[in-house]
Amino acid sequence: KCEIIKGNDINLFRITVEDHACGLVLNGQLDYETTTTHNLEVRLVSNKYFVNQHKNFAQVKVIVQDDNDNVPMFQFPTNYGKSIRNDTYYTVINANADMDTPLLTVKAVDKDAGLFGQVKYHIYDERVNEIPNDDSPSSFFTIGEDNGMLKTQKSLQSVKQTPLVFVVEARDNNGDPLAGVVHKAKARVVANLISDVNRMTLVFSDSAPKDVRRHVRALEELLHEKSTGLITGIERFSSRKILNANGTVEELIGSTDVWFYAIDPKSEKILERNSSMVSSNILAPAVMSQINYEASSIARATAQGIFGPVEPKQQIQKVKAVVGVNEEVFPYALIAVAVVILILGSIGIVYICISWSKYKNFKQRMRQYNAPASPVRYDPVIINSQATQAAENQTSLKEYETQVLAMAVPLDEGDDLQLDFSAKNHAFSLDNVSYITHKENGTC
Numbered sequence: 001k002c003e004i005i006k007g008n009d010i011n012l013f014r015i016t017v018e019d020h021a022c023g024l025v026l027n028g029q030l031d032y033e034t035t036t037t038h039n040l041e042v043r044l045v046s047n048k049y050f051v052n053q054h055k056n057f058a059q060v061k062v063i064v065q066d067d068n069d070n071v072p073m074f075q076f077p078t079n080y081g082k083s084i085r086n087d088t089y090y091t092v093i094n095a096n097a098d099m100d101t102p103l104l105t106v107k108a109v110d111k112d113a114g115l116f117g118q119v120k121y122h123i124y125d126e127r128v129n130e131i132p133n134d135d136s137p138s139s140f141f142t143i144g145e146d147n148g149m150l151k152t153q154k155s156l157q158s159v160k161q162t163p164l165v166f167v168v169e170a171r172d173n174n175g176d177p178l179a180g181v182v183h184k185a186k187a188r189v190v191a192n193l194i195s196d197v198n199r200m201t202l203v204f205s206d207s208a209p210k211d212v213r214r215h216v217r218a219l220e221e222l223l224h225e226k227s228t229g230l231i232t233g234i235e236r237f238s239s240r241k242i243l244n245a246n247g248t249v250e251e252l253i254g255s256t257d258v259w260f261y262a263i264d265p266k267s268e269k270i271l272e273r274n275s276s277m278v279s280s281n282i283l284a285p286a287v288m289s290q291i292n293y294e295a296s297s298i299a300r301a302t303a304q305g306i307f308g309p310v311e312p313k314q315q316i317q318k319v320k321a322v323v324g325v326n327e328e329v330f331p332y333a334l335i336a337v338a339v340v341i342l343i344l345g346s347i348g349i350v351y352i353c354i355s356w357s358k359y360k361n362f363k364q365r366m367r368q369y370n371a372p373a374s375p376v377r378y379d380p381v382i383i384n385s386q387a388t389q390a391a392e393n394q395t396s397l398k399e400y401e402t403q404v405l406a407m408a409v410p411l412d413e414g415d416d417l418q419l420d421f422s423a424k425n426h427a428f429s430l431d432n433v434s435y436i437t438h439k440e441n442g443t444c
Contacts (some may be wrong), residue, residue: 006041032066033111068116072108072170072185088372092194101148120175121148137164164191192270196309202258205299210238212256218298226291228281231263243310
């Protein structure tokens with residue numbers, strides 16, 4: 001007989017004996033996503049006289065091939081658990097949103113590997129043939145086939161009925177039915193149109209938006225937890241706005257407004273801020289106190305409370321808490337800086353002009369420079385050796401010329417003496433010849 005002595009810890013395999021041969025049989029279901037290979041060790045058991053004890057072992061490697069056996073699964077935020085339906089994405093968008101405005105990004109995960117795990121997305125209407133195609137909810141949006149990003153594809157001004165409900169479908173195996181089995185998964189999308197009557201702001205007085213945004217997930221879970229029975233979502237983060245007594249709105253850079261909304265889980269419609277459900281579940285003093293306390297701990301900043309958006313009557317003025325600027329002095333400071341720059345620039349231009357003029361004059365003088373004249377040359381004097389004695393008394397009157405050539409002779413290098421007798425060599429120029437003349441009553 002045969003037995004598996006190693007690698008069968010979870011009893012996925014068993015041994016059978018047929019016709020004096022051992023067979024390895026699958027005893028459980030294999031899963032490629034769990035284990036891709038199984039290494040087994042099988043031993044042949046028999047009388048020691050019939051089996052070589054050194055050759056009664058065998059190593060068996062079982063390679064598991066992947067199959068398209070998993071269905072894509074959509075990933076929903078954990079705080080959507082309060083919804084009556086747990087297969088729905090909730091989102092909001094402005095009625096005056098432009099084309100290609102992002103709405104939402106959905107994501108489905110398939111555990112299969114390779115092409116089996118590649119997911120494609122499509123959208124269609126939940127209710128077919130009840131609404132004309134031009135006004136169907138899915139006609140207002142488009143989805144990225146590969147990334148699942150939903151965007152608007154036309155104006156929402158013509159929407160007559162809210163919320164807009166449609167279906168997103170995820171298909172695995174690259175969405176190609178010709179490649180084999182294709183599994184599908186569906187998720188609902190509920191999109192409400194939002195305006196200022198629906199918005200609420202959680203205010204942080206001493207933290208900038210970029211710092212508070214890091215805690216978006218924790219704040220979403222907090223709002224869902226405290227708003228009992230409602231579905232809430234964060235729309236955006238912005239700098240804090242306050243309304244002055246004169247009707248102007250100031251924007252405080254160092255403070256943050258966390259804009260959020262609430263949805264009725266039964267009707268799936270967005271609620272107004274002054275509705276009874278919002279007043280009792282969110283704006284109640286006890287609930288607001290808990291939200292402020294826990295939000296301050298999460299964001300490590302001071303949460304002041306929940307308010308409605310301000311309505312500016314005049315132009316918004318941005319105020320920086322760190323640096324105060326005097327509006328009366330600031331223009332004069334700019335003028336002073338401009339004058340200083342003008343003066344320094346003028347000085348630099350004058351200096352450059354003077355330097356250039358000096359340079360031009362120097363070049364002109366160099367061009368007009370005349371080299372000194374050559375020394376006076378004398379004709380050679382021929383001395384007649386056959387002159388008479390009478391003429392010897394007159395030799396003192398004759399001038400003798402001795403020419404000294406100021407030649408620069410380079411040092412010999414080895415046995416090679418190289419001299420340049422060309423006209424370009426200044427050492428042999430006639431301008432360098434000096435003359436010594438015989439003075440009267442002198443000697444040579």
